[in-house]
Amino acid sequence: MTIISRKKKEKIDRLAELAARDDERGVSLWQEAFRRLRRNPAAIVGAVVLGLFVIVSVVGPFLVPYAPEAQLWKGEIRVGFIPGVRAENWFGLDHIGRDQFSRMVVGARQTLLVGVVATMIGLAVGSLIGGIAGAAAGLGGRWGRAVDNVLMRFIDMLLAMPSLLLAISIAAILGASLTTVMIAVGTVSVPVFARLLRGAMIAQSNSDYVLAATSLGVRKPKIALAHVVPNSLAPVIVQATLTLATAIIEAAALSFLGLGNNDASIPEWGMMLADAQRYIDIAPRLAILPALGIIITALGFTLLGEAMREALDPKLRK
Amino acid sequence: MALLEVEDISVTFARRGQRAVHAVDGVSFSVDAGEVVGLVGESGCGKSVTSLAIMGLLPKQPGLRVGGKAVFDGTDLLQLDDRSRRDIRGRDIAMIFQDPLSSLNPVIPIGLQVTEVLTRHRGMKGDVAAKEAAALLDRVGIPDPKRRLKEYPHQLSGGMRQRALIAMAVACQPRLLIADEPTTALDVTIQAQILELLKDLVRDSGTALVMITHDLGVVAGMCETINVLYGGRVVETARRRPLFREPRHPYTVGLLGSVPRLDAGRGERLNPIPGSVRDLLPWQEGCAFAPRCTRRVDACVGEPPELVLAHDGRSYRCVNPAPLPGLARAADAPVPAKSEPAATADGTGQAAEAGTDVPAAGKPASGPVPAPREEEKP
Numbered sequence: 001m002t003i004i005s006r007k008k009k010e011k012i013d014r015l016a017e018l019a020a021r022d023d024e025r026g027v028s029l030w031q032e033a034f035r036r037l038r039r040n041p042a043a044i045v046g047a048v049v050l051g052l053f054v055i056v057s058v059v060g061p062f063l064v065p066y067a068p069e070a071q072l073w074k075g076e077i078r079v080g081f082i083p084g085v086r087a088e089n090w091f092g093l094d095h096i097g098r099d100q101f102s103r104m105v106v107g108a109r110q111t112l113l114v115g116v117v118a119t120m121i122g123l124a125v126g127s128l129i130g131g132i133a134g135a136a137a138g139l140g141g142r143w144g145r146a147v148d149n150v151l152m153r154f155i156d157m158l159l160a161m162p163s164l165l166l167a168i169s170i171a172a173i174l175g176a177s178l179t180t181v182m183i184a185v186g187t188v189s190v191p192v193f194a195r196l197l198r199g200a201m202i203a204q205s206n207s208d209y210v211l212a213a214t215s216l217g218v219r220k221p222k223i224a225l226a227h228v229v230p231n232s233l234a235p236v237i238v239q240a241t242l243t244l245a246t247a248i249i250e251a252a253a254l255s256f257l258g259l260g261n262n263d264a265s266i267p268e269w270g271m272m273l274a275d276a277q278r279y280i281d282i283a284p285r286l287a288i289l290p291a292l293g294i295i296i297t298a299l300g301f302t303l304l305g306e307a308m309r310e311a312l313d314p315k316l317r318k
Numbered sequence: 319m320a321l322l323e324v325e326d327i328s329v330t331f332a333r334r335g336q337r338a339v340h341a342v343d344g345v346s347f348s349v350d351a352g353e354v355v356g357l358v359g360e361s362g363c364g365k366s367v368t369s370l371a372i373m374g375l376l377p378k379q380p381g382l383r384v385g386g387k388a389v390f391d392g393t394d395l396l397q398l399d400d401r402s403r404r405d406i407r408g409r410d411i412a413m414i415f416q417d418p419l420s421s422l423n424p425v426i427p428i429g430l431q432v433t434e435v436l437t438r439h440r441g442m443k444g445d446v447a448a449k450e451a452a453a454l455l456d457r458v459g460i461p462d463p464k465r466r467l468k469e470y471p472h473q474l475s476g477g478m479r480q481r482a483l484i485a486m487a488v489a490c491q492p493r494l495l496i497a498d499e500p501t502t503a504l505d506v507t508i509q510a511q512i513l514e515l516l517k518d519l520v521r522d523s524g525t526a527l528v529m530i531t532h533d534l535g536v537v538a539g540m541c542e543t544i545n546v547l548y549g550g551r552v553v554e555t556a557r558r559r560p561l562f563r564e565p566r567h568p569y570t571v572g573l574l575g576s577v578p579r580l581d582a583g584r585g586e587r588l589n590p591i592p593g594s595v596r597d598l599l600p601w602q603e604g605c606a607f608a609p610r611c612t613r614r615v616d617a618c619v620g621e622p623p624e625l626v627l628a629h630d631g632r633s634y635r636c637v638n639p640a641p642l643p644g645l646a647r648a649a650d651a652p653v654p655a656k657s658e659p660a661a662t663a664d665g666t667g668q669a670a671e672a673g674t675d676v677p678a679a680g681k682p683a684s685g686p687v688p689a690p691r692e693e694e695k696p
Contacts, residue, residue, distance in 0.1 A: 208420035216435045217408030230425045
């Protein structure tokens with residue numbers, strides 16, 4: 001059956017073929033967002049900082065001149081004097097004669113690992129809780145609202161405690177180790193992800209395309225997974241980028257407080273900062289360098305996260 | 319037997335601390351297999367709510383009450399449990415919505431959304447489903463369907479999106495299609511194409527179609543039977559020709575009179591119906607249209623007017639209907655004269671055309687009022 005006459009249709013088909021040559025596949029939301037990201041200077045700065053950080057943390061440990069735990073220049077440390085920047089030690093020595101540069105580079109890997117894993121934990125658990133609550137509240141009727149209520153009151157309990165205090169409590173219960181820090185920092189970010197995903201899903205549940213899908217007889221779990229979740233992910237992903245920044249800072253804070261990794265052979269920026277505070281009058285660089293590392297990394301994640309938020313904001317899209 | 323028999327359906331939204339809103343207050347109509355039926359009325363008269371109630375798509379909230387019956391092929395849709403209702407949706411009854419952009423999921427390619435229906439109701443998978451989806455898009459007149467399947471809704475034009483939605487709705491060859499203002503969000507030229515498409519689909523597959531619209535031009539071009547709604551009740555039911563030639567209910571007369579016409583003389587003003595639809599409908603205390611009616615008489619207030627069955631199967635809900643042209647004009651003449659002050663109240667110059675209904679009702683005898691919209695074949 002032809003609606004448009006055959007001749008016109010053939011012409012349109014030919015035009016479509018021509019057009020298809022340069023534009024083989026559709027431009028998705030994400031491709032468009034990426035295009036906008038590239039035009040944003042803040043995003044580029046953030047991406048470059050993060051790129052360097054990731055490269056340093058991945059390949060750096062294989063290229064460092066000295067082992068981070070080796071006290072090669074122990075004899076040179078005297079009371080009131082720590083050798084500073086020199087040819088063989090680019091960032092000088094630390095308080096027990098280890099190479100500060102090597103420790104900074106290897107420490108970057110720990111920082112990245114803690115940040116990423118903690119965020120992953122928060123994202124996974126938070127999205128699971130928020131996703132179930134959002135689907136239940138948006139599509140589930142009266143029982144759904146009950147399920148949503150129970151889950152969200154649990155989240156409110158987590159949220160009621162100050163985040164650092166909660167993290168310290170968890171770390172204290174589980175004992176000081178790197179895994180503890182990851183779990184503690186991840187737990188702190190669970191409520192944020194849960195509430196964000198739930199809110200977005202409830203908002204999407206009222207949209208026309210959900211109604212349209214319902215009118216075609218699509219089942220509720222399918223609607224939730226195939227329609228509502230993909231539309232609700234953008235704010236969650238932006239939040240994940242921003243959470244990476246806070247996770248790094250919080251992990252450093254926990255390490256600083258002595259709740260982190262207690263294995264001296266694995267350097268970590270927060271722990272280095274804690275060690276350095278006793279020598280801040282004679283070797284301020286020992287504190288400044290890890291602090292700068294934390295600040296720049298967190299800033300990079302924040303810049304990229306904010307830029308992504310702008311790029312994905314549907315109100316700003318054409 | 320009718321395919322869909324809607325009997326006295328009513329929808330009430332109640333809120334604590336507020337008066338209950340009777341969005342739909344006893345609507346009855348029937349749709350035969352393969353028939354195109356129109357539900358016409360201005361905003362807020364309950365057209366969409368009626369259709370959503372039939373489909374069971376009204377948001378479940380405390381305070382929502384749906385009454386009456388909607389018998390589809392022997393089963394009352396309003397009594398079904400959720401599971402069997404979901405099975406009927408999309409397979410036996412499908413719906414086309416007003417805004418094609420917001421009715422399509424923005425982050426999923428068109429193809430996935432079309433195949434979803436095929437998977438759900440026809441058990442198709444993978445390549446078979448993709449091939450069928452492409453065939454469907456081709457059938458609704460989307461050129462280069464293979465490529466379009468991979469595209470996202472924002473890359474399609476408004477008309478294409480509506481075609482894609484129609485493709486999804488007709489994927490399982492439903493026996494009833496409900497189109498809720500399917501052309502409102504589209505350009506006029508595209509509107510004509512979409513209506514033509516719907517007409518063809520209905521003719522080819524024998525699907526019954528319920529057209530919900532406020533556009534009398536759409537109705538004139540498509541529908542065989544027309545139900546005019548006002549304030550949540552059907553005020554007039556008639557076949558297309560009689561309705562346009564000799565509308566009986568003053569509201570229908572008003573609707574027809576307020577359509578802009580190309581052949582109107584220069585400087586001639588539109589005749590709007592004064593006032594607007596109210597949320598709280600006073601059908602209990604008489605005719606809800608009475609406050610805006612130019613043919614109001616004392617009998618309008620007090621008791622709600624009964625549905626009057628006229629000869630040729632048409633019916634209207636009015637105690638003082640517009641007269642049939644050439645019939646007993648003399649007897650009716652004094653009545654509109656009496657109601658003249660009501661017409662002048664809005665001061666839109668209707669006073670100049672005192673007793674405006676008589677000529678207005680007589681006028682369409684020379685031809686249907688709005689020209690049916692026909693697509694110009696390229």
